[in-house]
Amino acid sequence: MRVNKSINNGKGNIMDLYNIKPSEFRKMVRSGEFTGQTSGVSAGYAQCNLAILPEKYAYDFLSFAQKNPKACPILEVGEVGKKALPFLGDGIDVATDIPRYRIYENGVLTGEYTDVSKFWRDDFVSFLIGCSFSFESALLEAEVPVRQIEEGKNVPMYDTNIPCASAGVFHGNMVVSMRPMTPDMAIKAAIVTSEMPRVHGAPIWFGDPEKIGISDINSPNYGEAVTIKEGEVPVFWPCGVTPQNVIMATKPEICITHSPGHMLVTDVKNVSLKY
């Protein structure tokens, strides 16, 4: 299968980062050399969504994640006030090692940054949530095409009408990512990804987007639209942008997230998350 493994570093430079060691990739991120989206980076290693919240929201958010493991599979929770993530990788600094961050104040996006160290607070708790980018190399190995990697784009993501289970102050609907494929490939993709529940697992829907509240498949709410070829159906996976949306609805005074598609690339192999 021909796969375009070219990734834009966020500054117009095209790189092949499919086989880069995660720690090397994070160095590029920390130095500012890479600020782009991470689909196709460090094949086989888990990538993570980020939500940083003040401690007073931490219990409710962890409860929300427990009740919604498909959309919010938590891979690591940082210690209060600490930037380290020892389970996900030696030497990770959660405030510098993600290509692009968003800061929301009272639910309003107030800025995008490539480093959020200067905003750090002693009461911050970091939640790292599995990302569907993690399973894309498994799809490629199973010869399932991944369109946005072929097209060198960010994955398309959509708001839906699928409700999450509420917990404390957190409630809202699921966000999904979409990969178009033929029905036979969709079946294979369901089997392959069902084995990886800690990075969202199996799809939750395929076919008619309106049934899950998506009015225009060509206008994703996040990421970029990709080509849906004749004979292909859209296949939808629970997406780690869900917790961002749910958090925003509660309008905390501050929340720091990754920018959709711009993930933390970890030292943990997807395969190891199965055991």
Added chain:
Amino acid sequence: MRVNKSINNGKGNIMDLYNIKPSEFRKMVRSGEFTGQTSGVSAGYAQCNLAILPEKYAYDFLSFAQKNPKACPILEVGEVGKKALPFLGDGIDVATDIPRYRIYENGVLTGEYTDVSKFWRDDFVSFLIGCSFSFESALLEAEVPVRQIEEGKNVPMYDTNIPCASAGVFHGNMVVSMRPMTPDMAIKAAIVTSEMPRVHGAPIWFGDPEKIGISDINSPNYGEAVTIKEGEVPVFWPCGVTPQNVIMATKPEICITHSPGHMLVTDVKNVSLKY
């Protein structure tokens, strides 16, 4: 395969409860008709370990569970002060529907009860944790023998030297349950249970008990010893008694748990936990 499906109701009456509807079984528990151990009850339905803690410990405990999903796969967290568990079953009362409870004060066992309603507090949070009894019907269907069901006993459980990841005030070693089987059955059992990660999943060890800190396989720390036949090896699974042990080590002023082997039988089918 010949399986002894006779279960002692805790009062010397032998019953066949292998196919009883969980809600009917809980009625027997609530009325005091059943106070025994629950291995072999309501085949195919998830059973749960219990830990009830004051709210001030809830975040640390939920974090501990997140870091130790094999030993502490959380299936539901109750709302603060509430006895209902809507995910696990309509009408469940966590203070009456478990056959036998233990109350620990400052880390010391102060009593066993079949109803803990009178001890309930508005700041209590209930944690329901998947139990290996849940997967035993899947083992039996795969024609893997489950010795303690054959012998009409509680499963043998052991303290080990396998450390859990610490979280906040909680730290300690894993407790394991043991089922003896021949090597070919052990392989089959590993495959069958690996598909059920929310009720402890695959074994973590087999063979030499001393390597994981068990000095005498015939003297379990909890439950009852079972026969290990010639040619069989002991196979060990992470056990939901782990969180009890870890909680006791922190000596909270009060903690209510189930009595080992005396579980909450839920309306949730094990198979549905896979999706």
